Amino acid sequence: MTLPAEFIEKYQKLLGEESNNFFEAIDKQSKKGFRLNPLKYNYQDVQYSLKEPIEFTSDGYYGGVSGRDSEWTGGYVYSQDPSAMYPAVALDVKPGDIVLDLCAAPGGKSTALASALRNEGVLVANEISRSRAKDLRENLERWGATNVVVTNESPDRLAKKLPAFFDKILIDAPCSGEGMFRKDPDAMQYWSQEYVITCQTRQKEILAEAMKMLKPGGEIVYSTCTYSPEEDEEIVAWLVENYNLKVEPLKLFKGMSSGRPDWTGANLPDLKETVRLWFQNGVGEGQFVARLRNTEENSNNESKTEKRKKKRQKKTTVTRLNKEEIATVEKVITNFVLPTGLENWQKEVLQSNGHVFVPALDPEILNDLHILNNGVELGLLKKKRFEPSHQLAEVLGQKEQRQLINFEDKANYERYLHGETIKVDSKLRGFVLVAYRNHIFSFGKIGNDQILKNFYPKGLRK
Template identity: 55%
Template sequence: MDKLVLPKEFIDKYQKLLATKASSFFTALEAEPKKAFRLNPLKANYQKVSYDLSEPVNGVEDAYYGEISGRDIEWVNGYVYSQDPSAMYPAEALGVKPGQKVLDLCAAPGGKSTALLSALKNEGLLVANEISASRAKNLRENIERWGASNCLVTNEDTSQLAKKFPHFFDAILVDAPCSGEGMFRKNHDAVTYWSQEYVLECSSRQKEILNEAVKMLKTGGSLLYSTCTYAPEEDEKICAYLVNKLGFKLVKTKVNVASAGVPAWGENLAGIEYARRFWPQDEIGEGQFLAKFILSKASDTEENIDDFKQKNKKRRKKAGKKVEIFTKAEKELVKELLASFNLPVSFDFSKAAKSNDHVYIPAVEDTSQIKVLNNGLELGILKKGRFQPSQQLAQYLGQMQQERVVELQNQAEFEKYLHGETVKTEKKLKGFVLVSYQGKIFSFGKVAGQVVKNFYPKGLRV
């Protein structure tokens, strides 16, 4: 690993802030980063993986230290997610329950969203939002791989999202854009854009995001604020802002690892010791900060909900959006394919809808006025009297043991399929089948004779 060269201003700042503890902090920044991964409890037999599970991440369910490869079947079919161990704790600390409505406001690339989906267990709703279009694309792919059906993926500005979902969510996770000091050890490039001015700029942006986030939270709802920086201006001082300006109360979380928040850095705020600081010398992972809050009073700046709903209704009516008819014949085509596979208990075809010939089961019925990348579970696409199932459906069906499956025989066949090539089978099957490797479903194929036509999406091919 190349030597980490820190800005003098950064060194001076943390020598002053940490005093006698500064030496251990700077020494730890020279150590090798730790790597970890989470297993996906939504998948069938999810603990049957080829990775070493002997070193769990303390206090995080289904999480282990170790390195995984994006070429392994476990990654391709969503059995695992590679994530910095410290970054696993915010979703754990939020403590969501099945059935809740949850927002991951700054969601890409998807580590926290997939953890929240695991906790929801196919019940309730997750809205995973990312303002960057390119990062939102990666977010969508990672959520698709996870195989959940109860997620709305959006690419929207926070203020626009707040107009759409006033006082709607039971829990919100804001992993805010920050100065990235906690990533210095892992990503030396992060050092090049650091300055104290940038820290203050990030702090200002964090407040703007939180001003909108509070509008979307129910009174009594939970907000988890996190960053990957050490800067008090972006951590404890933001906690003070949430309490003093936005009506929040700091509360304890179930996360009891790492170090406590520092009272002197957060206006000696009551409960700041409940916040957790992940320093490199804690030997857990990279730099991270988290704090959990309860909204004790509703935002004074939000419109009345009934008024807002009426305005939304008028906008939709004025827009005159044409509703696509999902015909009985089309429904039968889809049902015929689905009948060949074992469906999770959460599956409800009665809610199925059609848009531009794409058939899906929406997680949110009305998505007007927001940019949506994926809404719930896409089943597939109708093409001239036939129905072609989607990659997301294949990943979703991986939650259950299936019979209509072609099992690839070796690594060479698996790699051929990832390349987009056909493979052969001796199974007496015809039509669409699920394709798996090492017992793990990852795609659809279509059997004609002894050939399995490749339906692994072109955008994912290696």
């Protein structure tokens, strides 16, 4: 691989003799990884080998997966570079936390954060790019958590709506992507020292907005997939200098090394507590990870809270369901076993233009934001009929279900993914969940003719 001369010179200076290993590793194959989804029923029942766990994760393994497998369509796995698994681990999310993933698409880290929350608390997964936000929504839909909000916003618009709102924030910042060079050599064509500095400026702008959303005592994890000190240690030094933030120690596992205070002007000793993953050390591609705690004890956000209350009074198109409508939804829902987060759906359920949903956050708090998902869309109410949503099928994959058609044969699974109807030998009627290898991936509907009507969304068909 031909690297830019300026890049070679820079890393020879920074790494000294180690730079030989670094440059050699760029030409080697990357080691793939995947994460399992502990939210799903019998989640370790997958066709992949689980013999090579990734040490610092609870659900990460070395190996490859395919987007056609039922493990993928049913949200049992997410393919992720092993080093990219560390930022979500470092944020140490606990059930009940209010969490923001500010730069979230395509969702590798968001899915891990949702796993850690176990349906309790809230994850707001935000992505600024419209097309990438769509992928993020789809990936999180497959994951099947009940407590996720997906937004497509700029950090500053989000910060205006949600001041001092989050316990934990992940900022997996856009960066010069040096850690992606061997996976995606095209990424190299954008590289220049000038680009590194442009990225640094953008990272500071994003972090300044993130800080407005962090509660006193809250924690942030800042990560990049680049090696440049300007976007890594220097950013952390800037954060410490400009905010009441303290660097928190992160555990070093095999293949990880400490951050480099000596690569910054500030030479702040705490930078040693940050973590670098280099591709020559065998844990996937490159990653930098830092964890910082907000040492402010009180929020002077009183007036902001007041503002939020006022904004809550603004009208939205969201309404409650009447008794008859709840009964219509109930007729379908009652056939399925519901996971945590949906047990009290009758009390919490709302609708917007017929879309019936159980919100993860009060929609009025989110008023004016571009929301792609708030909690779980149960389905669509059409006069006296209710059609369950695809998202609900993925959510119901958390539990063992009886109202289920489990294809024995891979050909039927493939035909269903393609959008075909299937003749089934079953006494079940009406809406059923559809699975292959017990991985629930869709709804279907069976009539008296025993034909399974296809409800796999047109946009996802393969």
